[in-house]
Structure formats: C-alpha cells, structure tokens
Amino acid sequence: MSAPAGQAVPLLLGLAIGPTIAAVVIGIVMVVAGIRLVTTDNVVHAAISLMGVLAGVAATFMLLGAEFLGWTQVLVYIGAIVVLFLFGVMLTRARLGEADLDAPVAQRWAAAGTAVLVFGLLTTVFVKVFGSAEITVVTGQAPREPGALTSPTTAADLAHDLFRDWVLPFEAVSLVLLAALIGAIVLARRDDREHTRPRVARPEIEVIDEEIGRGGET
C-alpha cells in the first residue's frame, strides 16, 4: 500500500486495502477537479469542477462511515450552494456560451497564499489532534461510548454531539449565519415604494433580458 493523497490517509494506513484504494481514487478525482476549478476561465466549468471536489469530500465522509454527514454535504453544498452560485452567475453575467473569469494577478496570488495557509493550518491541527487516533468500526447495535471515534456515525450520535456537547459553537455559527442573512437583505433591499408587489421577479428578469440582448449580438 502506498500513501494516498487526501486527508483520510493516516487513519486508513495498514488497515484495509479497499478503503485505501477508494481514498486514493477519491483523492485523485478531487485534486484533478480542484486544479481544473482554479485554472479554467469559464465560471460554469469552474462550478462543475467544484461539484466534483465537493462530491469527493462527501465520498470521503462516507468512506469514514459518516453517512449522514456525507449526504448532508451533498444536499447542502452541491444541492444548494453551488446551485445558488450558478444562479448568481446566470443573473449577473450570463453572456450566452461564455462566462469568463478575469481575476487580476494580485488576487490570484492572494488566493494561492490563503489556500496554502488554510491547508497548513488544517493539516497541522488534524495531525496533532487525530494523528494517532483510531476509528473503531462498530458492527451491529453495540452502544457507542461518549466521545469515542466510531464508524459508522449515526444521525443520533451526531445529533447528540452537536446539540448537547457542542451546542454553544453550534449556536454561535447560527448567529453568524443570521448576521449574513440580515446583511444580504440590507444589501438587496431597495426602498422604492413603486414595485412593491412583484419585486421578487421583475428586476431580475430585466437584467437577464439585457444580458441576453448583449449576448445575442456576439
């Protein structure tokens, strides 16, 4: 067995061939998708690559037995966040057939630096905390010891940890999300009384029409 790419490595080494091969394949898919994501000029292609990366994350969760977390990842990230991202792209810069990314060089370096920093930080934390940890594979209905690293993780285990042991961080994160929501409303809200009723639909459609008009000429 060779050392596979991806964060699931230390826990799998020396344990089983199947999961290791799966981890390697998932890792390769994620790396390729990740590279495509940052190198392509096309926003929509980038979004499709992002789907690949996020699907890889979900697959890694499932490989570690966190079924609930894996499917939540698919539901929330692939099913909602990337869709919203594409929706935004279509509303604002959907020049038909082309949607180019033109980040300035400084921005690219800043992004690369941030990526390396986050990678280093997360890797250090994970190796320090979980480097020598072992996941116990639970078969059947054996009760789970509190705080133990077990696989598979059931929805009940997860709920217990999240809403009892870690409820304060959870609530803090929800506050941050609430703030973001309020911020979005403040930014998006226009205080003209004229179009009060169909405000949801009208301005957006106008933007699209405009963009289509521009796109059609090219």
Add this chain to the structure above:
Amino acid sequence: MEFDGWTALIGTGTVVAVFVVVMLMVILAVWAERRVAAVMQTRIGPNRAGPFGLLQTIADGIKLLMKESITPRQVDRLVYELAPLLAVLPAFLALAIVPFGPGFCIGGQGTDCSGGYFVDMQIANLNVGVLWFLSMSAIGVYAALLAGWGSGSKYPLLGGVRASAQVISYEAALSLSVVPVVVAAGTLDTQGIVLAQSQYRWFLLPLFIPALFFFVAALAETNRPPFDLVEAESELVGGFHTEYSGVRFMLFFLAEYVNVVTISALFVTFFLGGWTGPYPVAGSVNWAPLFGAIWFLAKTVCIIGIFFWLRVTLPRLRYDQLMALCWKRLIPINLVYLMAVAVWVAYQATGDLPRLVGGG
C-alpha cells in the same frame, strides 16, 4: 448473513426488478396522462398504436431514438452533454430508497432470518434514506440549470434561470414538509417510516398540512403543471430543453416521468402508509410481500392520477405567485407545524410539557 454470490444475485435482481417495474409505470403513465387529459377535454387521445393506443409511448420512444440528435453550433459541449445525464441519473438513483414492500426471508428461520437470505423489496435500505432522496432531487436541479446555460440560446437560458430559482425554493419547502414525518417516525429510514404507520396510523391525518405542502412542492420539483414555468411552451418555446432533440430530449422526458413516479411513491411512503394495507396483517400470510407491493403500487397510481388531474385542471402560476406561495405560505406554515410536531413528540416521549415549553 454474510456476503456471497447469492447476496450479489439478490441485489442485482432487486435492481432489475425495480427498473422494469418503474419503466413499465413510466410507459403507462405517459400514455395514461394523454388519455386522461383527452377524456377531461372531451377529446379521444392516442388510440392508434396497439389496443387503446397502449403502445403509443413505445412508438414515440422509437421515434425519438431514431431521430437525429442535433447539436447546435453555439453550445458549450461539456455542459450541453452533461445536462441530460444529470437529469436522468438522479431520477433513477432516487428510486433506490423507495420501499416497494416488506422485506422477506428465503431459506432462513426466525425473525433475524438466520441461515437464509433476507430480501428487501427496495434497492438500498439506507439508514439515511430520506436524505438520499433529498440529495438526489437537489442534484436534479443541475439538469435544467446546465441545459439552460449550456444551450447558448435565449429561451433555454430563461428556462434555466426560472428552474434554478423555482427548484431551490421548493426544495426547501419539500425538505421542510418531510422533516415532520421524520420527527414523527423517529427515523430517516424509509422502511422505518412505513413501519411507523402500520395499523392505519397513516401520517396523512396527523400531518395533513405537511402532506399537502409536500404534494405542492412535489409538483414544483418535478416541473409539472401548474408549476411548469421552466418549460412553459407558450412563453419559452420548450424552456430549458428547447435546443435538445432525439435521444438527449428523450432523457429529459424520461427523467420527468421517473421523477413523477418516484415522488408519488415517496408520498405514499411518507403519508399513506407505504405498502401496508388491509389484507395481510403484518406478515401473517406467506404472500404478504406480494400484497404489500400491490397496495403500494395501487396507492402510487392514485397519486400519479392526481398529478394528471391537476395538470388539465389548473392554469400555470405567474412567477411572483410561485415565489410568494413558496416563501410566504409553504415554508413559514411548515416551520410552525414542525415546531408543533416536535413539541408533541417530545411530550409523548417525556410526558413533561411545562418543561418543554420553557416554564420551570
């Protein structure tokens, strides 16, 4: 029970059986929809191919397969080719968690089927079945979105934008109407949800409002009338699939009807007691699985019938009505209902209402 050749064979057999049953249902549904619509509009409908026109769908399918699959010049190849696949794959994958009947045992004894093989009448008995279904319907959004953008043409783009806004919104409503079911049943597993409704304790009555909202959101999720703004013929030519022809169009068409069958089957699972029925009471008869499947399919066909009925009855919603219905009605009312169900379930479990609602 261990994994060997028989387990693999049973697994493959289940997949093939589900596929055949669902394809038959889709073929009949396409035909039935046209006939039902014809009856309601005092027309005749397709009656030439085969007895009562039953073979019409097959004829149409062959026609679409033989037609040239045109690729317009301005399309984005990757996105354009990917979209029909992203329509049809999640549609079929979502079927994996539909419980068509109770599981049964071959060759084993006792409740745990020792020494034999336990056959689930569903492809995958997942612990997180409901989540699987929601994930698959979330991925299905991409079909319309990418088809709309990748076609490089005006009407598909408008269809794609409408599709994304509509389906994201109704995805939330759909999920929120399933959550009360999950809370009431205490499990995310579809078989568990069916078992929680045994002896006629169908969730339809206690959870009538979520059931109604689930149905409305299901209509919107599958882009069926009156929520078919995505492919409104009178406004957008064909909507997101305007530029698709031949086999690729057939995949979109197929995906829509598979989605209708899946979501009707899941409505039955969540609210109408799934495969439970009046005749064989809880495994008392050898034929219980067969009867279970019959009850299940009968209920599903009734729900599909309501889909058709609404299609010919209701006019299409306006875009702002669509959004207002979802965000101002379905989601808030569902949230309130969810809270009520959660409090009730917690009360049943602890018998301590004052502490639950915050007093003392």
